[in-house]
Amino acid sequence: MVVLASLVTANIFWIFNVIPSFATGLLMLCSWVVLGAVNFVTSFNIFSTTTMWIIIGGLALGAAATKTGLINRIALKVMSYLPASFRGQSMALLVSGTIISPMIPSAHPKTAMGTPIAKGISDALGYKPKGKGSSGLFMAAIWGFLVMEASFLSATAQNYAFKGLLPIKYQNVLTWGNWFILMLPWTILALILGYLLLVFLFKPQDDTPVSKDFINKQLTEIGPMSRDEKITAAVILVAIVFWILGSSIKLEAAVTALIGVSILVATKVLSPDDFKNRLSWNTIIFIGTVMALGNVMQSVGLTKWLYIVLKPVISPILSNIWITVIILPIVIYLCKFVVVSMISTGTLILLCLLPFFPSMPFSPALLILIITTSVNIWMLDYMDAPVITGQAAVHSSMVSRAGMAKSSLGYMVINIIGLLASVPVWYLMGLIK
Template sequence: MAETNKPTATKGVLSIAMIKKLIGAVVGIILGVYIAGIGVPEGLTTKAMWGMAVFICAIVWWIAEVFPDYVTALLMCSAWAVFDIVPFGTAFGGFSNATIWLLIGAFGMAAAVGKCGLLTRISLYLMNLFPLTFKGQTLALMVTGTLMTPLIPSGSAKIAVLAPFAAAVSDSMGYKKKTQGAGGIFAAMFLSLGCIHPLFLSGSFMCYSVVGLLPKDIQSQVTWTSWFINALPWGITVLVLGYLAILFLYKPEEEKRLASTMIKDQRAALGPMSKNEKYVSVVLVLTLLIWMTEVLHGINATIIAIAALAALLGYNVIDRNTFKSGIAWDAIMFIGCIFAVSGVFSALKITGWIGKVLGPHVAPLLAGNIYLFLAVLCIVIYLVRFVLASQLAVITIFTLLLTPLALKEGISPWIMGFTSFVAINVWILMYQNAQYLVAFFGAAGGEMVNHRQMIKLCVAYMIISIIGLLVSIPFWKLTGLIQ
């Protein structure tokens, strides 16, 4: 009887899953049609409404998992082009973004590091420097990520290299994929590399974008040191409370500790470095050094990433099979489509319309309590990010919108830009954060953790980030940013 019941149960589960997908597909289409047909607000066009309708439909399909995420993303961009909402070049403009090529190069380097065994050697070395417990290894990853952040201004490049390393650490500790322990290791890696970059001016290209949005006289006052000092209270809060949150949210079901003899044995088993390991080490170190010093020589990080990939391909460290299977091409497709959203919204003037709609409702709060204002501003941005996928677009809208109002109230516009920057970094839905996508797919091809696990980390970060901003306010009054 048990044998005959198994197929029936399996069919039942499959049919329920299929019904869920069908319901999601229908709801997405209906909601999209509704958005397109409710009328055209002042400042938008019919095409803009259809553009948003397609995007809303895609969001519902991603939530319901109607198709794999990259398939839905490709259908979204195709719909924008097929229905002549925007030209084809705009609909798929994300694939002309230099970051896509940087990601391909970085994914290629990660594949080479993993294939040649260098990743295992590095992970064993670092594991030996910290306590061999869950607490020790999460701390090791957070310290490593934080120290590397100001050295490489490309968050995606750093994450693409270290995400597979985090997966190797988790595997070496014996945590099965998608368990609490694996989730904690991933969370420590991403919190330090994907969330803490606003602490350093050189931590992200978007930091320089924030500075560029400020008035000229304010720009001249922002240096690497002043940025770091003013961001330090927020950074310390996020690092300390974030680490405690990881220990609480991802406490392993079973505490595991590796014996030091095991690490020694594994390092001995590796033997001396192979030619491939040495070659990859040289390419990786040179690539990281050139990325770190991009401000000095001006060579674009994307060019260096592709050159490094070519060097690895030319030396056959990455052979044809590794090139096809070692790089997460489905992730590349998904991220490229997500990058296109910003260009589509800009072409349809949706970005500017959102700023005009939100402005009258958000700005009056600035004249009241600054603590309440910053908390509300973060919450508003969290909500906006469900609709507006482009992080830089959100930073631009809110920084430019609030700068004149901040100056009027005796508040440095840098606070508006910094607050907008830290608030955009959410990943409740995967499409919201390109760096999270790099981390998620870069760590064991998306198999290390499931997205539901990381929603807990996102909510914790959203709360902790607001606390960090509130803690910073008295300090900002001392430094003169708030009069």
């Protein structure tokens, strides 16, 4: 009851942003110790796990990619290959965002970088602020740089946070390579249907290609690849290869990331000040406090209590994978109207389902995939913090509220379609009984 009371209180603080989220999380963990629910080692155990170190290492690699300009170069290069029209550049934003996603495990810098690029393209194409063309390019940037991060384990820290809530035996299913394969049908459909949706909703009447001067000028200004860019690109590519091969070569993903970071420091691509200023330490601490919930809830018996209370409602949803991939996303969509934080929403849902893991006819690891794709909606302005960041980066001058709502509703439908298409792959990989 102590753990449950502190969890409820923490969620009220998170929903209404009473104090910074990481401070609320730390107070929650401390309250368990002070009130005698668990000891310090149990409460703060998560901070000694590999999950926390892969988050720190991944964020540092992403900081290097952003600092050196590598990310900006990749995005502009992709755009230079496609026509300077709404169709061409919306596709370019989708593709470049998807390519960049696994390199930066944080949504905010990606949207902060992607939407100004979209703004420059919109201005070059002569689109009116908040018109169809401008709204469509903004949403293409959001779709590519934010939505598609669900395709890769390393694309966002929240994927590691959700994975960290699972018991170890289920975590081992979600290696970098397995995650990519499990999500491949969803990825393909999200890209194709997302592109068709944006074209249907936002394509201007006159979509004649214009000059690519804007893009070419940007590429000319940044010049050839610098030494730091080349080193960063090499380190990230090697890291991704080792993440894919991690289970077969028995090398922890966290070790790969930290070796990569050490190389970047040794070659002076990253400095000590970069660690202080470019890594979001408050986010890292917040994620750690959230991940601590799973272990503590089990240790005090709260999961058994939740199982008894929730069984009549949840058991039918989890009785069949086809039902789960339809109903669970809808439940998450409704929760997002109340619990704004994506990590908080996903954590609450997963903790409620935790007691049902042993009786489920499929691997609980699949719940992580469903949750991570479903928490990312933006029906209303306040519902998605990275989208708010993207809006702020262009001074809220690109997309209309109606455009936001329509594209979010379209994504919510496409997400369920993509999850349904993924079920046969999950069967083939032996994750469904």
